[in-house]
Amino acid sequence: MKISQILLMFLLILSTGCKENTGNATEQNNVNATPEVLEDHVKNEIYGSLSKRYSKNVIEQLYGEALEKDKKLKLLDKKMRHIISDSLDQKIESYRVYNDVNREYWNSAKNYAKTINDSLVKKSVIEIFDQLEKQYDKRVSAHEEKMDEIDEKILELNTQKTLMKLFITAPMIENYQKNELPDIGELESLIEDYKEIIEETKDYTTFKK
Secondary structure, rough: OOOOHHHHHHHHHHHHHHHOOOOHHHHHHHOOOHHHHHHHHOOOOHHHHHHHHOOOOOOHHHHHOOOOOOOHHHHHHHHHHHHHHHHHHHHHHHHHHHHHHHHHHOOOOEEEEEHOOHHHHHHHHHHHHHHHHHHHHHHOOOOOOOHHHHHHHHHHHHHHHHHHHHHHHHHHHHHHHHHOOOHHHHHHHHHHHHHHHHHHHHHHHHOOO
């Protein structure tokens, strides 16, 4: 399934999720509860400090809370971090070292060949080592294909993890939006205060005839 199709399905689920009522009341309350990492907002902390705290890390904060509350998700996250580390540090490293040694040899061999004074001998030696390098490339072609495939899988897994974080945290921030929307009355009251003061200033900003 293409990522665009996954995103479309997610948006449909998200838009209709609030209409569904499944499970008992306690479970439903937990599902719809404000995320704990955002409860500081409910406690009326100063917005400036909240903005500084959450402006860059709110998704990671929410995802971290989801990990702590979902053992299956936490295990999956651990597996993802392990396979990336394992791929880079262990299973790939032996071939990378092997390939680096060989590449260094071919480069050195060509540089040595270039120091030969006899031009005909030099040309022949360079051609021989070019052929030897091509034979090596053929020998490791299957390994190179697997390395390319691993690189693709690493990118694919990173994409999936990003999608997971977005899909998991979207309902959490939606709960925050629904549960913690401030009373509009405060804003309306402030507007009225401004209107009143503005009217009072007009006594001093109008030319009297």
